[in-house]
Amino acid sequence: MPRRKLIKERVPTPERPPEERIKDFKEVNLGYTFELAVREAERCLQCPYEYAPCIKGCPVHINIPGFISKLVEYRNDPDKAVKEALNVIWACNSLPATTGRVCPQEDQCEMNCVMGKVGDKINIGKLERFVADYAREKGIDEELLFEIIPKIEKKGQKVAIIGAGPAGLTAAGELAKLGYDVTIYEALHEPGGVLMYGIPEFRLPKEIVHKEIEKLRKLGVRILTDHVVGKTVTIEELLQEYDAVFIGSGAGTPRLVNAPGINLNGIYTANEFLTRVNLMKAYLFPEYDTPVYVGKKVIVIGAGNTAMDAARSARRFGAEVTIAYRRGEEDVSAREEEVEHAKEEGIKFVYFVNPVEFIGDENGKVKAVKFEKMRPLEERDARGKRKIVGTGEYITLEADTVIIAIGKHPNRLIINTPGLKVERGKIVVDENMMTSIPGVFAGGDAIRGEATVILAMGDGRKAAKAIHEYLTKKRQEKANA
Amino acid sequence: MPYKILDKKELAMNEVMYKIHAPHVAKKVQPGQFVIVRAFPNGERIPLTPVTWDREEGWITLITFVRGKTTMRMANELKPGDEILNVAGPLGNPAPMEKFGRVLAIGLITGIVEVFPIARAWQEIGNDVTTLHVTPNPMIILKEDFENAVSRHIVEGFDLQPGWGMNEIAQELVKRATAKVRELLENEHFDMVLTVGPAGAQKAIFNVVKEFGIPMHADLHPIMVDATGMCGACRVTVGGEVKFACIDGPGFDAYKVDWDELIHRTGFYAPLERLALEHYLKQLQAQGGEQ
Numbered sequence A: 001m002p003r004r005k006l007i008k009e010r011v012p013t014p015e016r017p018p019e020e021r022i023k024d025f026k027e028v029n030l031g032y033t034f035e036l037a038v039r040e041a042e043r044c045l046q047c048p049y050e051y052a053p054c055i056k057g058c059p060v061h062i063n064i065p066g067f068i069s070k071l072v073e074y075r076n077d078p079d080k081a082v083k084e085a086l087n088v089i090w091a092c093n094s095l096p097a098t099t100g101r102v103c104p105q106e107d108q109c110e111m112n113c114v115m116g117k118v119g120d121k122i123n124i125g126k127l128e129r130f131v132a133d134y135a136r137e138k139g140i141d142e143e144l145l146f147e148i149i150p151k152i153e154k155k156g157q158k159v160a161i162i163g164a165g166p167a168g169l170t171a172a173g174e175l176a177k178l179g180y181d182v183t184i185y186e187a188l189h190e191p192g193g194v195l196m197y198g199i200p201e202f203r204l205p206k207e208i209v210h211k212e213i214e215k216l217r218k219l220g221v222r223i224l225t226d227h228v229v230g231k232t233v234t235i236e237e238l239l240q241e242y243d244a245v246f247i248g249s250g251a252g253t254p255r256l257v258n259a260p261g262i263n264l265n266g267i268y269t270a271n272e273f274l275t276r277v278n279l280m281k282a283y284l285f286p287e288y289d290t291p292v293y294v295g296k297k298v299i300v301i302g303a304g305n306t307a308m309d310a311a312r313s314a315r316r317f318g319a320e321v322t323i324a325y326r327r328g329e330e331d332v333s334a335r336e337e338e339v340e341h342a343k344e345e346g347i348k349f350v351y352f353v354n355p356v357e358f359i360g361d362e363n364g365k366v367k368a369v370k371f372e373k374m375r376p377l378e379e380r381d382a383r384g385k386r387k388i389v390g391t392g393e394y395i396t397l398e399a400d401t402v403i404i405a406i407g408k409h410p411n412r413l414i415i416n417t418p419g420l421k422v423e424r425g426k427i428v429v430d431e432n433m434m435t436s437i438p439g440v441f442a443g444g445d446a447i448r449g450e451a452t453v454i455l456a457m458g459d460g461r462k463a464a465k466a467i468h469e470y471l472t473k474k475r476q477e478k479a480n481a
Numbered sequence B: 001m002p003y004k005i006l007d008k009k010e011l012a013m014n015e016v017m018y019k020i021h022a023p024h025v026a027k028k029v030q031p032g033q034f035v036i037v038r039a040f041p042n043g044e045r046i047p048l049t050p051v052t053w054d055r056e057e058g059w060i061t062l063i064t065f066v067r068g069k070t071t072m073r074m075a076n077e078l079k080p081g082d083e084i085l086n087v088a089g090p091l092g093n094p095a096p097m098e099k100f101g102r103v104l105a106i107g108l109i110t111g112i113v114e115v116f117p118i119a120r121a122w123q124e125i126g127n128d129v130t131t132l133h134v135t136p137n138p139m140i141i142l143k144e145d146f147e148n149a150v151s152r153h154i155v156e157g158f159d160l161q162p163g164w165g166m167n168e169i170a171q172e173l174v175k176r177a178t179a180k181v182r183e184l185l186e187n188e189h190f191d192m193v194l195t196v197g198p199a200g201a202q203k204a205i206f207n208v209v210k211e212f213g214i215p216m217h218a219d220l221h222p223i224m225v226d227a228t229g230m231c232g233a234c235r236v237t238v239g240g241e242v243k244f245a246c247i248d249g250p251g252f253d254a255y256k257v258d259w260d261e262l263i264h265r266t267g268f269y270a271p272l273e274r275l276a277l278e279h280y281l282k283q284l285q286a287q288g289g290e291q
């Protein structure tokens, strides 16, 4: 490729202005057009594959310069450009419209992008999203899918997947492409996991998640919703019927603040609040039947992605929203882009406060939260965050709705399986993603605690490879016997 | 995954039975467990209890009290041959299956449907079960089924007075139920009491049972959303600890339940539920107008 001039500045993606977007749940970021995408793509230095630091930063190692170069190479034929680019992405990632939207790129692929030394890093996430969106709108993803399907060679072995979140969906897709007969058991009425019930529409439109999942169905993956493993069927029973099992049941159990008053009315876990709003579409009540109460003054406790999503959702009901966090601004774990968006939307932040009591009125409804003021120490914990201690000073903030977003544990119905080794609430796996039960593999939040979409997908891929090896051996043993 | 409605019947006033093809539930369900049903694309998820089932034929029956938007929509819009969008389960823990001795199992209004599978199973394993149904007279259901299944079935019915709303019915229910339970406990010996019904009435019965010091098992009905332990909407305080009724219950030791908290929490959505019902009734009227 001819040497080009360095373009230091990122091509911006259009966004809807805060005043407009806080009135609805439609997507905030509008994404690139083909023209803008090509201009951004041209900024990439096309570092060599073995060296490119962006690829190393991506947990599933997408060939980033590879897909970006297609956009530039076929700039005169947008459909072809996108098809070629998508083909490169699909080799490693089957949900690019999702990851392009929700990955913390600043900590992953974009972190080490060499363009950062001379100007802005390449906007890899938005380029990935563009390719996936354009392909979906033009039906290019279908074309590609129909080229892949006839090449699949059936293996005649069955795999059960527990949970239709990013981990389970990815494992299912990979195994289906390898020719296995795959069935997903999902507890809820919609597949998608956190993508469906947790992350709000204004960041990840549900229509997109539906379409990404439709692709898997076309690959032959069967999805049984309303099936709660541990109740409807046990892992032991699955092992009778299937040759291998993958657990991708996530970390769905909310942690509660251990303080008096936690069961007052008006106190939600973020999971309940977001499930009502996203999965059940309570923001469209009474057109949709599920109700949700959002008061005038909302306090959200925590500062991860979940807290940002809960706060921004509550804001869209017209509430005044405060995020209360026990550490400082630099410790906030949510994605940069989301924190920015939250601030633009008028959400207030209070730092170094830890809830010690929820105060209710005579009807058992919350009216205020009492916090202890905290102070940071020099010492750091295992995750590199500063430790904090109480100061013995207190403040009380008024609130008629409180949303608790301080983290989650893996699903109890799964981790209580006899013989399944669990440490500190997380399922233990070996280097092949196999659990203590032979033939049962696991990945995603179920083994990590609350992590990210792409790490869950990376686990799903890795487990699919390990399951393939395990089942290949089984086939050979059977053939030799 | 749609589930076919094989049969539907109005058993009594506001009491509708659905027989549904749901083999995954029928195969596994135990007395004390429930399912989550979502009947419509824009619908909510509501907990209901399989009353009878056939593991081989793969069906369950559900009986709903038509009380709000969802149960009314189901009663109005679903016909035999239609499909229910989602039936998830079985959920929750089975009721304890032990030989207690003489048992008094109490169902308040539609709560009696949840008593049925448990009382029948308790009788089958050698308990001497008396069931008590306290309800408005036009809502008496399952009378013969109980008479065939347990030692003795008592119906304590009362007439509805013109102009009564839910509050008056609830008051009468509590009055009748506590008086009847007191009478039974004073005159006979029981080793165990079970209740299913509205939280306020359950608490009133508990206060009577407590005086006699008899063990009591209560099936609780907090609001539920997912019912798989993911949201905590159903949390209740039991023995000073926070429990999720959908995975730790729904049955608990009545002596350990924080009844007042449960009563507050169950009523939280009442105004929005009224709004939903009014919205639905308006829609029905509008449709009626067009015809």
Ligand SMILES: Cc1cc2nc3c(=O)[nH]c(=O)nc-3n(C[C@H](O)[C@H](O)[C@H](O)COP(=O)(O)OP(=O)(O)OC[C@H]3O[C@@H](n4cnc5c(N)ncnc54)[C@H](O)[C@@H]3O)c2cc1C
Binding pocket: A102, A103, A104, A162, A163, A164, A165, A166, A167, A168, A185, A186, A187, A188, A191, A192, A193, A194, A195, A198, A199, A227, A228, A229, A230, A248, A249, A250, A251, A252, A274, A305, A306, A307, A309, A335, A411, A413, A414, A443, A444, A445, A446, A450, A451, A452, A453, A454, A456
């Ligand atoms: C509000 C919120 C916002 C987030 N934002 C981001 C973000 O911007 N970027 C990012 O990278 N990450 C984000 N995360 C984290 C990310 O969503 C998770 O790390 C990821 O979804 C984990 O994927 P998973 O497949 O392991 O589990 P999940 O997505 O949790 O899926 C698990 C699935 O298993 C099902 N299941 C559970 N138990 C059973 C059972 N017993 N039987 C059958 N099915 C069962 C569940 O219903 C669910 O569908 C966010 C998380 C939340 C809650």
Ligand SMILES: Cc1cc2nc3c(=O)[nH]c(=O)nc-3n(C[C@H](O)[C@H](O)[C@H](O)COP(=O)(O)OP(=O)(O)OC[C@H]3O[C@@H](n4cnc5c(N)ncnc54)[C@H](O)[C@@H]3O)c2cc1C
Binding pocket: B034, B045, B046, B047, B048, B049, B050, B063, B064, B065, B066, B067, B068, B069, B070, B071, B072, B110, B113, B114, B220, B221, B222, B223, B224, B225, B250, B266, B267, B269, B270, B273, B274, B277
């Ligand atoms: C474990 C369990 C088993 C149940 N089994 C039965 C049954 O077999 N038959 C039956 O008729 N009813 C049963 N119920 C109660 C049933 O779920 C409610 O009657 C139903 O949700 C009412 O919906 P609605 O829209 O018609 O009325 P609404 O107007 O929404 O509600 C009326 C009242 O029902 C209660 N309620 C509403 N939504 C829920 C919910 N999601 N979870 C729990 N309670 C709620 C509230 O107290 C509310 O005030 C059961 C509840 C639980 C928790």
Ligand code: SF4
Binding pocket: A043, A044, A045, A046, A047, A052, A053, A054, A055, A064, A065, A112, A113, A114, A115, A122, A124
């Ligand atoms: S590191 Fe940056 S400049 Fe280099 S290939 Fe990756 S995206 Fe392009």
Ligand code: FES
Binding pocket: B223, B224, B225, B226, B227, B228, B229, B230, B231, B232, B233, B234, B235, B244, B245, B246, B247
């Ligand atoms: S209903 Fe959500 S945890 Fe029980």
